[in-house]
Amino acid sequence: MVMGDLVREVDVVVVGGGPGGYSAAFRCADLGLETLIVDGDGRLGGACLHEGCIPSKALLHVAHVIAEAERARELGVEFGPPQVALDPLRKWKAERVVGKLAKGLAGVARAKKVEVVNGRGVFEGARSLRVEGEAPQTIRFGHAIVATGSEPAALPGVTPGERIMDSTAALEVPDVPERLLVVGGGYIGLELGQVYAALGSRVTLVEMADGLLPGVDPDLVQPLARAVGKQFAEIRLGTRIDGLREVGAEVEAAFGGPPARFDRALVAVGRRPRSAGLGLETTRARVDGRGFIAVDGSCRTDDPRIFAIGDVTGEPMLAHRAMRQGKVVAEVIAGRPAAFDNVVVPAVVFTDPEVAWCGVSEAAARAAGREVKVARFAWAASGRAATLGRADGLTKLVAEAATGRLIGVGLVGPGAGELIAEGALAVENALLAEDVAATIHAHPTLSEGFMEAAESLLG
Ligand code: FAD
């Protein structure tokens, strides 16, 4: 503790105001605990609201509008080439989308009497957190929740700069580069690659694995790979980017052969946890070799008063996982029985077509030696898909062979991100294929594919 610091006592201090942190704090407040959030940016929303989920989905909506206008030609409706004005686009994203939601969160915090302190939190032991910044103070807490999230991983030996962007820089859309190199064919490379391609960039995507979205069911990835194969100028799989440097107004990349030149590069090679410099060594909390804070089934660290949630605790690094963990931890601190024991964390890649999945994939089930039945419903047979001019989708179910219990759901197609909610509900609640088959699904909707696939699993 520094002499002269303000010292305060609270029931719960939350370090980090992202989706994990604010969900935990709001629930703590609802449960009658005096709760304070310390955030290094002095605002709520974290990476998700300010440099992740929300701004990327706003830009993907723009890409979607452009793509739909192009597709309309097939239906006999012509709009002409899009005229994109970046200033109004950025203003809409920053003010009407992100700004509005940020104001909403600040309002909720006020209503729940959760104070947000602007500063960096550093632990000084198992009961005390020092806040560094414009209002230095020491907070003595009953419990602490670490929700410090993650940051973009850098390419070894590559210095980000004006033209070598991470996702945060790319979301600002500084311009529409004529030639954009995207390093990484994961979530961000594909989502933002499609945004820039829609805005008019010639996108070259380089992925070191043999396929896009490595680890995801190839049946689901294939329709997306076909789509980006048409939208992007080039896709180089099985190719690792080692060197990247700015040369004048260009970026030079080395991936075999003579160096290639681009106007900008987006590096999207994963994220790493923000656990360094948190003073955790003054507590009993443990950090693993990759920097993730180790937690048990209640998200408690090895220090019984300190919990950790969200990206800083491991994969999948998704906002809704962080939020659920936050709510669970609040219950645990309030003395209620709760655990982070969800069966599924659904995942959605918000590309066009969208890819979404939850539970056990066919490949994982077979690798584990589980006897499963697999159903595929191709959207070519869906009335609703036909009316949308989109027959490129697929609904895939994985069920236990002996019981018919659904253990995995995969989707690709427009709206897959919304449709996966039914899959998550079914798998989380151990529904049988016959339960889904006997549930009336509105016609004509894409959700009927779920029912049709389930019917095909019945004997
Ligand atoms: P964060 O949101 O990272 O928040 C952590 C907060 O802690 C930040 O405000 C930070 O300033 C603060 N902080 C850090 N260290 C300190 C400290 N020492 N003291 C005080 N404060 C500190 N996920 C999805 O589920 N869906 C999506 O569509 C999606 N899209 C994404 C798109 C992009 C481009 C990116 C980059 C990510 C996306 N994600 C998405 C992932 C999602 O953003 C994260 O999983 C989520 O934000 C994690 O929440 P969190 O609460 O763990 O941490």
Ligand code: NAD
């Ligand atoms: P990612 O892990 O999804 O993909 C990174 C890709 O980069 C991998 O396919 C990897 O093989 C490849 N790669 C790594 N090093 C490389 C190299 N040197 N050369 C070529 N390829 C290389 O990571 P991301 O796209 O950066 O996203 C980070 C995380 O953020 C995601 O894993 C996810 O948790 C979260 N996110 C979620 C969403 C969503 O929910 N829709 C959207 C964006 C981000």
